[in-house]
């Protein structure tokens with residue numbers, strides 16, 4: 536029997552596929568991924584204040600994926616935590632990962648103290664959003680000292696809930712940052728956030744397509760960067776990894792697992808293939824496992840390193 540059941544930081548998932556943060560914006564809407572058979576959902580990153588996001592257009596598709604500058608559009612912690620409480624209550628069968636973004640450690644502490652009582656399965660710290668640099672400067676997690684410090688403070692308050700650090704590929708040495716997060720007590724790593732920023736110019740309008748001019752690149756085109764990042768992180772740490780970035784078919788998922796991902800995030804591909812992509816991936820992965828005589832996916836996590 537080929538089994539997709541996966542244990543990630545003590546949380547049991549029926550399959551390794553995860554909806555990454557921000558692919559769906561409204562909290563109740565995340566139910567669509569659950570109904571489609573995903574293994575876990577990550578909610579849109581929540582911030583202290585309500586945020587309207589960047590000027591429109593905020594997303595733009597291109598041949599190899601997508602560019603976005605959503606700019607953390609969300610309801611803010613007060614309203615957001617109410618919506619999250621309701622969502623967790625109504626969706627007990629699937630692990631819910633709550634994603635938090637802050638620009639100061641004190642803000643992260645405030646967010647954590649609000650979220651921990653809601654008992655999400657996992658908390659993910661977005662240390663890597665590229666779309667708010669102009670507003671806040673470089674995200675805190677782009678520098679290993681700051682990333683570790685945030686994780687350390689959060690871990691003091693998260694009790695038994697596993698804490699993940701979501702990292703950016705837009706750094707010189709992603710494994711150093713992962714190591715510092717592990718050292719500070721992180722239970723796992725999520726990688727990668729979007730690549731860039733990038734820019735696409737509308738040659739008819741003769742100006743950049745996005746309202747915010749620049750944006751993070753996701754989808755198919757970033758797969759090799761994501762695989763390389765996950766590979767490097769796997770070499771550097773012992774904690775498990777959610778590998779994401781450009782996965783759109785089962786072969787990509789297998790690559791990501793072989794690089795070192797225990798779970799696989801599939802985000803941008805849901806825009807073109809629909810939420811049914813999760814069922815397809817599960818079916819195709821099982822066929823691959825049968826052909827290769829792989830009983831459990833953990834047998835091939837990181838196998839490309841051997």
Ligand SMILES: Cc1cc2nc3c(=O)[nH]c(=O)nc-3n(C[C@H](O)[C@H](O)[C@H](O)COP(=O)(O)O)c2cc1C
Nearest residue numbers: 555556557580603661727728753754780781802803
């Ligand atoms: C429209 C959009 C919004 C996103 N918003 C967030 C967010 O709020 N927080 C976050 O951590 N990542 C966010 N991301 C990044 C994704 O979670 C993911 O890391 C990235 O898109 C790579 O995976 P993919 O190529 O499968 O989409 C966003 C991505 C997209 C396309």
